[in-house]
Amino acid sequence: MPEKFDAIIIGGGHNGLVNAAYLARAGKKVLVLERRPVVGGASVTEEIYPGFKFSVFSYVVSLLRPEIIRDLSLSKHGLTILPLESTLTPLLDGNYLYRDGDHYRTVRDIARFSRRDADAYEDYSHAMYFMAKAVKPVLNLVPPDPTSLDPAELNRLLRFTRPYLKLEPYQLHTLVRLMTMSSADFVERWFESEPLKGTLSASGIIGTFLGPRSPGTAYVLLHHYMGEIDGAFRAWGFAKGGTGGIAEAIARAARSFGAEVRTEAPVAKVIVKDGKASGIALENGAEIAADVIVSSLDPRRTFMDLLDPGYLPAELVKSLRRYTFRGSSGKVNLALDGLPELTCLPGSGRHLSGAISISPSVDYIERAYDEAKYGDFSHQPYIDIIIPSMIDPGMAPPGKHVMSCFVQYAPYNLRQVTWDEKREDFGDVVVETLSQYFTNLKDIILHRQVLTPLDMERMLGLSEGNIFQGELSLSQLFFLRPAAGHARYRTPVRSYYQCGSGTHPGGGISGASGRLAALEILKDWRGTR
Amino acid sequence: MPIPSPFHSRTAGLCESHEWRNWSGYLAAGVYEPTHECEYYAIRNSAALIDVSPLFKYEFHGPDAGRAANRIITRDAWSMTPGKVIYTPWCDDDGKVIDDGTLACLEADRYRFTAAEDNYAWFQDCCFGLDVEIRDVTENLAALAVQGPSSRRLLERVLTGVDLSALRYYHLAKATLDGLPLVISRTGYTGDLGYELWLSPEDAGQVWDRLMEAGQALGVLPAGILALDIARIEAGLVMLQVDYISARKALIEAQKSSPYEIGMGWAVKLEKGDFIGRKALQKEKQAGSRWALVGLEVDWTSIENVYGRYDLAPQIAGRASRLAVPVYQGNRHIGQATSHTFSPLLKGYIALATVETRYTKPNGPVQLEITVEYVRHTVYARIVALPFLNLARKRA
Numbered sequence: 019m020p021e022k023f024d025a026i027i028i029g030g031g032h033n034g035l036v037n038a039a040y041l042a043r044a045g046k047k048v049l050v051l052e053r054r055p056v057v058g059g060a061s062v063t064e065e066i067y068p069g070f071k072f073s074v075f076s077y078v079v080s081l082l083r084p085e086i087i088r089d090l091s092l093s094k095h096g097l098t099i100l101p102l103e104s105t106l107t108p109l110l111d112g113n114y115l116y117r118d119g120d121h122y123r124t125v126r127d128i129a130r131f132s133r134r135d136a137d138a139y140e141d142y143s144h145a146m147y148f149m150a151k152a153v154k155p156v157l158n159l160v161p162p163d164p165t166s167l168d169p170a171e172l173n174r175l176l177r178f179t180r181p182y183l184k185l186e187p188y189q190l191h192t193l194v195r196l197m198t199m200s201s202a203d204f205v206e207r208w209f210e211s212e213p214l215k216g217t218l219s220a221s222g223i224i225g226t227f228l229g230p231r232s233p234g235t236a237y238v239l240l241h242h243y244m245g246e247i248d249g250a251f252r253a254w255g256f257a258k259g260g261t262g263g264i265a266e267a268i269a270r271a272a273r274s275f276g277a278e279v280r281t282e283a284p285v286a287k288v289i290v291k292d293g294k295a296s297g298i299a300l301e302n303g304a305e306i307a308a309d310v311i312v313s314s315l316d317p318r319r320t321f322m323d324l325l326d327p328g329y330l331p332a333e334l335v336k337s338l339r340r341y342t343f344r345g346s347s348g349k350v351n352l353a354l355d356g357l358p359e360l361t362c363l364p365g366s367g368r369h370l371s372g373a374i375s376i377s378p379s380v381d382y383i384e385r386a387y388d389e390a391k392y393g394d395f396s397h398q399p400y401i402d403i404i405i406p407s408m409i410d411p412g413m414a415p416p417g418k419h420v421m422s423c424f425v426q427y428a429p430y431n432l433r434q435v436t437w438d439e440k441r442e443d444f445g446d447v448v449v450e451t452l453s454q455y456f457t458n459l460k461d462i463i464l465h466r467q468v469l470t471p472l473d474m475e476r477m478l479g480l481s482e483g484n485i486f487q488g489e490l491s492l493s494q495l496f497f498l499r500p501a502a503g504h505a506r507y508r509t510p511v512r513s514y515y516q517c518g519s520g521t522h523p524g525g526g527i528s529g530a531s532g533r534l535a536a537l538e539i540l541k542d543w544r545g546t547r
Numbered sequence: 548m549p550i551p552s553p554f555h556s557r558t559a560g561l562c563e564s565h566e567w568r569n570w571s572g573y574l575a576a577g578v579y580e581p582t583h584e585c586e587y588y589a590i591r592n593s594a595a596l597i598d599v600s601p602l603f604k605y606e607f608h609g610p611d612a613g614r615a616a617n618r619i620i621t622r623d624a625w626s627m628t629p630g631k632v633i634y635t636p637w638c639d640d641d642g643k644v645i646d647d648g649t650l651a652c653l654e655a656d657r658y659r660f661t662a663a664e665d666n667y668a669w670f671q672d673c674c675f676g677l678d679v680e681i682r683d684v685t686e687n688l689a690a691l692a693v694q695g696p697s698s699r700r701l702l703e704r705v706l707t708g709v710d711l712s713a714l715r716y717y718h719l720a721k722a723t724l725d726g727l728p729l730v731i732s733r734t735g736y737t738g739d740l741g742y743e744l745w746l747s748p749e750d751a752g753q754v755w756d757r758l759m760e761a762g763q764a765l766g767v768l769p770a771g772i773l774a775l776d777i778a779r780i781e782a783g784l785v786m787l788q789v790d791y792i793s794a795r796k797a798l799i800e801a802q803k804s805s806p807y808e809i810g811m812g813w814a815v816k817l818e819k820g821d822f823i824g825r826k827a828l829q830k831e832k833q834a835g836s837r838w839a840l841v842g843l844e845v846d847w848t849s850i851e852n853v854y855g856r857y858d859l860a861p862q863i864a865g866r867a868s869r870l871a872v873p874v875y876q877g878n879r880h881i882g883q884a885t886s887h888t889f890s891p892l893l894k895g896y897i898a899l900a901t902v903e904t905r906y907t908k909p910n911g912p913v914q915l916e917i918t919v920e921y922v923r924h925t926v927y928a929r930i931v932a933l934p935f936l937n938l939a940r941k942r943a
Contacts, residue, residue: 120548121572122549122569122571122572123548123572125572125665126550126572129683133667133683134667134668134671135668136665136667137665137666137667137668137669138668140665140795140796141668141795144795144796147798186800
């Protein structure tokens with residue numbers, strides 16, 4: 019008797035697992051199929067070198083929706099998010115900028131660079147609080163169709179825009195700037211000191227193939243600013259056990275509701291009969307039937323690879339072909355024999371338990387982008403570092419450390435060469451750059467894992483290695499993610515849904531796409547669409 | 548991680564209670580002795596030394612310094628001559644208070660602000676286009692308040708080059724102490740006779756030692772924030788982020804206040820010409836303000852009665868409370884008491900409260916929330932004019 023499920027979720031990344039957990043919680047018989055031997059997708063912890071656990075890809079959590087933590091009882095299933103409070107920007111001249119939860123210490127440190135910036139910091143935080151507050155509810159809403167005059171749609175549009183209507187006029191103006199300006203121009207409205215501007219504006223380029231002076235990046239900055247833990251604004255965190263800890267907790271929650279999770283089960287095709295998805299075919303040829311198929315893969319895989327594009331409207335295919343991925347970042351994970359020693363702040367200390375950002379100035383990052391624009395990786399890249407073993411000692415053997423380095427820019431398409439030829443050169447550049455700030459780094463590296471956009475594509479199936487399943491640019495957000503008219507998790511093929519980061523709201527370990535998709539699927543099931 | 552103030556080398560050893568507060572990022576003694584009562588009475592009965600160095604201090608220097616100050620504050624800076632000090636709020640364009648502090652005219656082209664919070668970027672923005680240099684001198688200037696009826700006698704013993712009997716209320720002069728130059732202003736946050744000394748941080752230790760030594764015979768004590776808080780409530784002086792919220796920090800419009808609403812209407816000089824917030828304040832003056840700052844005197848018998856229900860004698864903390872509690876008239880919530888304390892001198896429980904203007908009739912009966920044995924009750928209070936304590940010696 020062939021296997022039959024209510025729903026099959028393709029891809030066991032965090033969105034796929036969230037989706038599966040919500041469907042299973044509603045009583046559906048759910049199967050998750052993951053190609054790799056481990057679940058989590060980009061939210062994964064692996065022991066790449068004996069005794070050292072790497073958050074291989076995604077390395078911090080900020081946007082995980084509090085509703086998901088509550089609905090799925092993730093704390094009960096092992097989710098622990100440890101605080102990640104500080105940001106250190108080391109500089110080549112031995113100076114540094116250090117910001118943490120101690121307000122007065124932070125402003126004193128900023129004042130060493132600009133007395134004015136110290137006072138303006140409060141105004142900036144104040145302004146961003148309102149922006150985050152206005153935009154955040156949108157993360158929990160299915161995007162409206164602004165072109166429709168259907169009363170239900172207008173109502174949806176109103177709900178989507180209501181938080182903005184509540185803003186004071188001057189805040190609305192800030193929001194418009196946020197949506198249109200470059201992140202550098204935006205932060206320059208408050209600040210003049212380079213390390214602060216560089217570090218703040220760097221949040222606006224993450225995962226995009228844009229520079230801090232490219233218009234549109236200010237919104238990405240906000241997206242990163244919205245992070246929260248358990249409903250508290252603006253708190254980044256590190257999941258105990260690495261980001262794999264998040265995926266495992268969600269997987270446990272899903273299983274507790276009865277979902278089945280199968281690994282090493284790559285899906286080849288979605289089977290369509292009479293315009294309706296009826297099951298999937300695994301790469302080994304086996305077929306599994308289900309009433310509903312949900313893809314958590316990116317839009318290119320979901321529509322073009324798993325499906326015969328012939329089932330899709332030509333306009334959609336055209337639009338999806340132009341949906342930009344343009345992976346722009348790499349990841350270097352290091353297993354270290356001891357604690358890395360900073361030139362600017364030698365020895366151990368709390369500053370090593372936070373983020374360390376190689377972003378000395380806006381120009382530094384923009385120059386890094388200049389190289390990438392023409393098909394090279396940055397030779398002095400922006401690097402966002404954390405030392406997970408300083409936050410969760412379980413990540414490395416006692417006295418040893420793991421270091422996670424998010425590196426930008428590493429464009430997916432290199433000029434004339436391939437990443438297979440350049441991977442180690444790229445790793446060398448990262449280590450060289452880091453060595454300008456960490457005196458002992460080269461001597462303590464036990465193992466180096468270099469991940470290029472090509473590797474992310476191969477390992478995770480992320481098209482062009484884009485960490486967000488498509489750029490987080492305004493032209494690909496909200497009701498345009500992934501394509502106009504197809505932003506509500508449904509597809510033109512009946513019973514075939516999308517729930518990945520390539521749908522609204524996308525980006526980061528938020529789980530919002532997986533959850534919103536599940537709620538829409540359940541609505542369809544009940545026939546109350 | 549608050550940092551030490553310039554007086555820390557002296558105050559650290561004296562702070563037996565080890566009760567330190569974080570005042571704008573500086574370590575400030577909450578109370579030196581195990582209880583604050585003697586420190587409070589030093590302010591009212593002898594003299595107290597209070598380290599107020601954490602105040603933010605800015606110097607305006609240049610041909611347009613006076614114009615710049617006048618553009619910022621609601622009071623009239625033009626009428627100031629060197630040696631004059633004024634207490635003033637300053638507002639945003641909507642006439643909502645950002646902060647309050649003193650403005651001293653040091654020279655014709657040199658002014659000094661004190662502020663509770665950082666205002667550097669705001670001041671810079673306000674002075675765009677003016678020929679004035681704004682310097683943050685917070686760390687360059689130690690500040691010591693010498694407050695209490697004996698403060699003049701104490702300072703006369705140690706200062707040279709100044710005639711304190713001629714130094715009028717809200718004026719300043721230059722002086723020396725054992726050859727160390729300093730500026731003395733007849734200002735303070737206690738409503739008592741008192742002075743503030745402004746000096747180089749390097750001289751702080753020596754100045755402190757000399758005052759303590761000379762003050763021994765006069766009963767001079769160091770006093771911490773707890774004693775100061777009681778004194779300032781008695782004096783009807785508001786505190787930023789306690790009795791009102793800075794317009795720069797408020798999260799909603801309702802959290803903002805105009806000067807009229809925090810008892811500083813007297814400091815708004817609409818006739819002085821243009822200044823930031825003037826248009827809005829003109830409007831508010833005509834239309835009337837929604838809120839007003841009032842004093843509340845709580846009926847002691849009423850407190851006794853509530854405690855009596857539990858067979859308890861009143862257990863009122865000797866310390867001032869900065870936890871706001873609701874104020875009612877009948878069943879209607881009319882505002883909140885933001886600072887309240889038992890006044891050791893007046894022997895009564897007093898509060899600074901913000902209430903709707905239409906309920907501010909003097910002697911008007913209101914109720915104040917009080918929690919006894921985990922249960923919320925109300926006690927009777929009456930509205931009184933501020934300050935609670937108006938000492939003749941303050942200006943004499």
